Amino acid sequence: MSVIDILTRVDAICNKYEKYDVEKQKNLNVSGDDAFARGYAAVDAEIEAALEKAELASKEKSKASTVALNAELRRTKAKLLDEVPKLQRLAIKKIKGLSTEDLAARNDLVLALPDRIQAIPDGAAAKQPGGWGPSASHTEIKFDSDGRFDDEYFQESEQSNQFRQEYETRKRRQDQGLEMISEGLDTLKNMAHDMNEELDRQVPLADEIDSKVDKAASDLKNTNVRLKHTVTQLRSSRNFCIDIVLLIIILGIAAYLYNVLKK
Amino acid sequence: MSSDPDKLVAKADKLTKLTLTRWSADWRNATLNYEQAANAYRVAKKYEKAKDAFEKASKGQEMLTSPWDAAKHMESAAALAKELGNWNDVADLYRRASELYVECGRAQPASDALGKAARAVEDHLPDVAVQLYTDACSLLEEDDKDQMAFDLYRALTAVHIKLEKYTDAAAALLRLGLAADKCNASNSQFKAYLSAIVVYLYANDVKAAEKCYNDCSQIPAFLGSDQGRCGSRLISAYSEGNVEEIKRLAQSSTITHLDHAIIKLGRKLPTGEVTAVKAGTEEGEGLDEDDLT
Numbered sequence: 280m281s282v283i284d285i286l287t288r289v290d291a292i293c294n295k296y297e298k299y300d301v302e303k304q305k306n307l308n309v310s311g312d313d314a315f316a317r318g319y320a321a322v323d324a325e326i327e328a329a330l331e332k333a334e335l336a337s338k339e340k341s342k343a344s345t346v347a348l349n350a351e352l353r354r355t356k357a358k359l360l361d362e363v364p365k366l367q368r369l370a371i372k373k374i375k376g377l378s379t380e381d382l383a384a385r386n387d388l389v390l391a392l393p394d395r396i397q398a399i400p401d402g403a404a405a406k407q408p409g410g411w412g413p414s415a416s417h418t419e420i421k422f423d424s425d426g427r428f429d430d431e432y433f434q435e436s437e438q439s440n441q442f443r444q445e446y447e448t449r450k451r452r453q454d455q456g457l458e459m460i461s462e463g464l465d466t467l468k469n470m471a472h473d474m475n476e477e478l479d480r481q482v483p484l485a486d487e488i489d490s491k492v493d494k495a496a497s498d499l500k501n502t503n504v505r506l507k508h509t510v511t512q513l514r515s516s517r518n519f520c521i522d523i524v525l526l527i528i529i530l531g532i533a534a535y536l537y538n539v540l541k542k
Numbered sequence: 543m544s545s546d547p548d549k550l551v552a553k554a555d556k557l558t559k560l561t562l563t564r565w566s567a568d569w570r571n572a573t574l575n576y577e578q579a580a581n582a583y584r585v586a587k588k589y590e591k592a593k594d595a596f597e598k599a600s601k602g603q604e605m606l607t608s609p610w611d612a613a614k615h616m617e618s619a620a621a622l623a624k625e626l627g628n629w630n631d632v633a634d635l636y637r638r639a640s641e642l643y644v645e646c647g648r649a650q651p652a653s654d655a656l657g658k659a660a661r662a663v664e665d666h667l668p669d670v671a672v673q674l675y676t677d678a679c680s681l682l683e684e685d686d687k688d689q690m691a692f693d694l695y696r697a698l699t700a701v702h703i704k705l706e707k708y709t710d711a712a713a714a715l716l717r718l719g720l721a722a723d724k725c726n727a728s729n730s731q732f733k734a735y736l737s738a739i740v741v742y743l744y745a746n747d748v749k750a751a752e753k754c755y756n757d758c759s760q761i762p763a764f765l766g767s768d769q770g771r772c773g774s775r776l777i778s779a780y781s782e783g784n785v786e787e788i789k790r791l792a793q794s795s796t797i798t799h800l801d802h803a804i805i806k807l808g809r810k811l812p813t814g815e816v817t818a819v820k821a822g823t824e825e826g827e828g829l830d831e832d833d834l835t
Contacts, residue, residue: 462795465768465795465796465799466795466799469729469795469799472729473729475729476689476727476729476730479689479725479726479727480689480690480725483687
């Protein structure tokens with residue numbers, strides 16, 4: 280068995296029986312009771328892992344994997360930066376069995392964390408100030424680029440300018456059309472109001488005409504009825520008289536003739 | 543009946559003159575004769591004689607206690623006087639006709655007669671026309687027929703503007719607004735108020751225009767209406783001395799919907815200086831301090 284084998288086996292056995300390692304447990308327990316220490320240890324471990332990845336990225340040959348690794352690094356950095364405020368809060372809390380110097384030390388540690396996190400190289404730090412001016416409106420927004428996309432970004436900004444101009448001309452034309460429509464509607468509204476008032480004016484006149492015509496119609500009806508009565512009366516009596524008179528005349532003539540013939 | 547109008551008139555005169563043989567005038571026949579004569583004269587274009595004949599006919603009708611026919615004859619006489627160009631006669635005859643109509647109890651024809659009179663004389667006797675228009679409007683308002691008064695008020699305003707009496711014109715417009723308010727004709731009312739503001743501004747009386755605007759703003763509907771907003775923009779443009787704004791507002795559609803005379807005034811805005819308002823407000827503040835002390 281070689282030394283390496285022995286070492287490996289020892290390591291494996293140690294890992295297996297970790298829980299029986301009293302000292303180690305004591306340390307873990309101490310940190311277990313203390314949320315700050317736990318959190319701090321976690322952040323520390325992540326920073327170390329990030330640094331390792333950064334080294335790997337800088338050694339990478341293919342650009343795509345570099346970009347991917349850098350992106351991951353940035354995500355991790357953002358996450359860690361989020362954790363920092365939590366740790367800050369925990370650092371200020373007083374835990375029993377903790378001395379004041381330790382408390383101050385914790386604060387300092389926490390404050391140093393953000394700097395350490397930012398210091399993790401992610402490959403885009405150097406290029407940032409130069410490439411974003413013309414295309415990005417927000418300097419805090421970071422895009423996944425090492426600057427080699429700059430040319431393409433310029434092209435896109437020309438296109439977007441054209442697009443914007445077209446949009447503006449169309450908007451102006453629409454505004455003009457809408458103004459004309461609004462003027463026409465204004466005129467319509469005015470005319471409608473005037474018509475409304477005119478009709479309001481004519482309503483009482485129409486009512487007056489209505490009543491006057493009603494009165495005239497009833498007068499006419501009355502007159503007609505009376506006329507009818509009068510005429511029938513007149514005619515019948517006249518007919519009657521004429522009948523009698525004619526009869527008398529005929530009888531007279533007949534009597535006269537009879538007399539003449541008899542003689 | 544002879545168709546010679548002179549003979550008819552002579553005959554009718556004889557019928558109406560009281561003599562020993564005639565104890566009461568025969569107005570009926572006389573009036574008939576007068577009417578026929580007047581028509582004949584009118585056809586023959588002898589306006590003077592026709593006018594006289596119509597006047598006599600009208601008197602006859604009055605005697606026959608039919609004021610309606612009398613008024614009608616008076617109106618015909620007045621129309622003939624218009625042809626002749628006797629403006630005073632025209633005014634008098636129309637007034638007489640309107641009085642007769644009032645006797646009949648018909649206010650509308652009465653005011654119509656006065657309106658016709660005013661229209662006939664407004665070119666020659668504008669003051670008389672003003673009087674006639676005012677009387678016509680009051681006749682209608684007494685009879686609660688305010689709607690008909692709008693046209694008369696508008697004509698009255700036009701006459702005042704022609705005479706360049708802008709305060710009177712604005713007053714007439716405000717009375718129009720009042721009449722419109724009585725009949726709930728809000729559109730006409732607001733247009734009348736805006737026209738009054740424009741007239742004041744044309745007369746370069748910005749203070750009066752502001753006061754007018756404030757008075758009219760008592761009516762909440764006016765504030766929120768198109769005309770109210772236009773008025774407030776005009777006043778603020780004047781107080782800022784912003785000439786382009788004033789010109790732009792004068793071209794806007796709200797002003798274009800007002801009366802012709804007002805549109806003409808509006809197009810000529812602004813008249814005179816528009817930057818003098820700031821000095822006026824400072825003086826106002828000085829007075830206030832004096833009042834406090």
